[in-house]
Amino acid sequence: MSLSLADGKDERDLSENSLANGSNSFAGSEESAGAEAVGYLETVHTPPLSATQRRKIDALSKLVQTTPGLELTSTERSWMDEACLSRFLRARRYNVQKAYRQLHETIQWRRKFGVERLMLDPELKDVKHQSETGKLYVHGVDIYGRPAVIMKPRYQNTSERKTANEQIRHLVYTLERAITLMEPPVEKLCLIIDFPGYSLRNAPSIKVQRQTLKILQDYYPERLGIAVCIDSPTIFWTFFEIIKPFIDPRTAAKIHFCSRKGKVGTNQHMQTFMRQLFHPDQLELELGGRSTWRYSNEEYFRELIVPNYLSANRECALIVAFSHDETEDEADQVFHDALSHCDNVKES
Known part of the structure; x- marks a missing residue:
């Protein structure tokens, strides 16, 4: 799984450039598209x-x-x-x-x-349970260096009635992990929702959708670069019309819709659009790329968790103090326990 970020890439919203406006200025062969995209990025800098x-x-x-x-x-x-x-x-x-x-x-x-506590939990039992089927994960980066958060609702494996809080914890964990993979000047992520198989059985309730929207808009502002919705079914549009009034117009402008059955050569065609947004090696085959990577829960958490623990510093350890009353010595002990756990995981 490639998680390296492109250095020095601008991460401004794609909704601001030709891709989201229906132009195919980067379209063509894979090589020429990549070259033109990089050339474009090199001329754009985040204004001071x-x-x-x-x-x-x-x-x-x-x-x-x-x-x-x-x-x-x-x-x-x-x-x-x-x-x-x-x-x-x-x-x-x-x-x-x-x-x-x-x-x-x-x-x-x-x-x-409990965001900090969640991110330093060495067990993550509920999160790992939610992620078993690969319904939500971070994989690859787009041409802007933005980590890609992939959602596949068809792999929903838990009941919202019983595990709604766990599902939200899984979402927050994924957002936080995507953020740890960002390298300046990258501040945003690319959200891809692959809808085939989406139905009433696996669709979240309006309540959970609104809760998710609030988290993304209010608690993680300016973190969404673009959202790509692939093969959105009728049932999705029904829910979308209900929650649309709650979506900030600037957020709505970042949502792009495409289809595997769209007209080839236009941004309505999934592969055409995705290969403008991603280098093919950073994108799974089923999403229009040529990467043969497949989701594995064990490998995914091994790659995401261990490097973050091993690169943690003493100040970061203090957030493991589950109450403000714990001493620094106690926090240090928890930190060292976490590192020991990571060493054991890495060796196993």
Whole structure:
């Protein structure tokens, strides 16, 4: 499984360039498409922050850090870096007060949900159970260096009625893992939803769909680069029309629809579109690429978890403190236990 990221690639939304607007400027042979795409990327750079934007970032940071009763941990302060603050501000069009409310809510949600604890859980029993069939995972990167999050609803293997919370934990875990694979200046991910086999039996409820949408829009703002929906069935459109009013227009603009039966040579054709977005070696055969990689739960977690634990540092270990009352010595012990666990996994 290739997880390496392209260095120095711009990651601005594809909805802003010719691909999402129906043009085939990168279409043609695989080699020429890749060459033209790289040439395009080399001429595009993320614009530096203006003086006004930097002042707003400083103002937002001060607001959060001086909020009575919030008391950020060292890990939360590290998470809330300049890039994070900038994303929340961009999501609220640089309105400091609106960005503050969203960021404050996100911090509280991350604590209640237990995001840090989830990401350093050496067992991940519920997440591994949810992922057994390969219904949601991270694999490969697009030409912008953005990690690809792949969803295949037909492989739904658990009952929402019994495991709705586990399903959301699986989603959050996957988003967080995708983020750990990003290398600056990459900040966003590419979401691919492959719909064949989608039915009422495996479709999430409106409640879960709205919860998922809120997490993506409010708690992970400016993380979605593009969403590609392949072979969307009628039942999907029924649900989509219901939740569409809750989708931010800028998010909606990032959603692209294509089909295996679309007209070849147009962006409505899956392979045509996907090979403009991905190098074929980074894309599975069934998604229009030429990679023969197949999902394996054991191999997937071995590749994702072990490198992240082995590259962890002492500050990262402190987030394993399950309450703010634990001492640094206790946190250090948990950290070393986690590393020992990884060593055992790697050797097995």
